[in-house]
Amino acid sequence: MNAIEQQLWDYIDGNLDGSAQKAIEEKIASDPEIKSQYEGLLKLNSVFSELDLDEPSMSFTRNVMESVALEPTPIALKTRVDKKIIYGIGGFFVISLLALFGYVLYNSNISLPKFDLDANLNFNLDKYITPTVLYSFLFVDLAIGLVFLDQFLRKKIHK
Secondary structure: OOHHHHHHHHHHHOOOOHHHHHHHHHHHHHOHHHHHHHHHHHHHHHHHHHOOOOOOOOOHHHHHHHHHHHOOOOOOOOOOOOHHHHHHHHHHHHHHHHHHHHHHHHHOOOOOOOOOOOOOOOOOHHHHOOHHHHHHHHHHHHHHHHHHHHHHHHHHHHO
16 A cells, blocks of 8 residues: 555545645645546445445354364473483583682682680580480370371271
């Protein structure tokens, strides 16, 4: 569709402002080729306006939906990604981060103060493990064991 044809359609539809409408009217009056094109477009417009639009039947939507429901559902694509690719990409990023961390450590001036840890690791276990602590530990273990045995037996009875 060329520019003059578009302007003629806009003129026929009444979409032009006053100055553009006057310019098109002058072109139609002065140029016989544009006038014949304008008359052809007017005839085409009148033919379009006389056409009756066909409407689908009342059950059209229902029929279409039923036919869609009868179609088999599409199978989802199962794309398998090679794990070597994932490991390669992950390895590249890990190596890049380690190289960056090493570069930062190499170029930094870190001085740590002297750290002197003087720990006494000699424990007297007889002081902490007394018969009361041992009996308390065994009692708690027995109670927990009985709770689990009760749950296990209840599940067996329900089955």
